[in-house]
Amino acid sequence: MLDLLAPIGRYLNPYMLEISTALIACSLVVFGGEINRILRQAMRSQHFLIRTVVFILVNAFGYGLIIVKATPYLSRTLNGLNSGMMFVIVLTSFIAIGLWAQRNRQI
Numbered sequence: 001m002l003d004l005l006a007p008i009g010r011y012l013n014p015y016m017l018e019i020s021t022a023l024i025a026c027s028l029v030v031f032g033g034e035i036n037r038i039l040r041q042a043m044r045s046q047h048f049l050i051r052t053v054v055f056i057l058v059n060a061f062g063y064g065l066i067i068v069k070a071t072p073y074l075s076r077t078l079n080g081l082n083s084g085m086m087f088v089i090v091l092t093s094f095i096a097i098g099l100w101a102q103r104n105r106q107i
Helices: 002-042 048-079 083-103
Strands: none
Touching: 002 048, 002 083, 048 083
16 A cells, blocks of 8 residues: 555655645644643743743744754654655644644634
8 A cells, every 4th residue: 555655755755844844833833722821821820021921932932943943853754754654644644633623623
């Protein structure tokens, strides 16, 4: 089965950096609400300015840093796999993110 999907996977190889960026960005969009909710609960008793600074640091620099640092790692990892397996993992990951977003009413 994976041999049948290998040509599609080979076609995706040159775009792996973009696909990895999209996977990480989609994951952060879906899970960002939960992360921000937990952060809001943890920072509830703090002063407004401290909460604002932490929000800016997490959203602007934290998420950006995750995208910048995790994208090359994910790209290398996916490129190291068999082309058919890589295609299945990419497809399954996007479907799982979409299902999670649907279940949590983000779509």
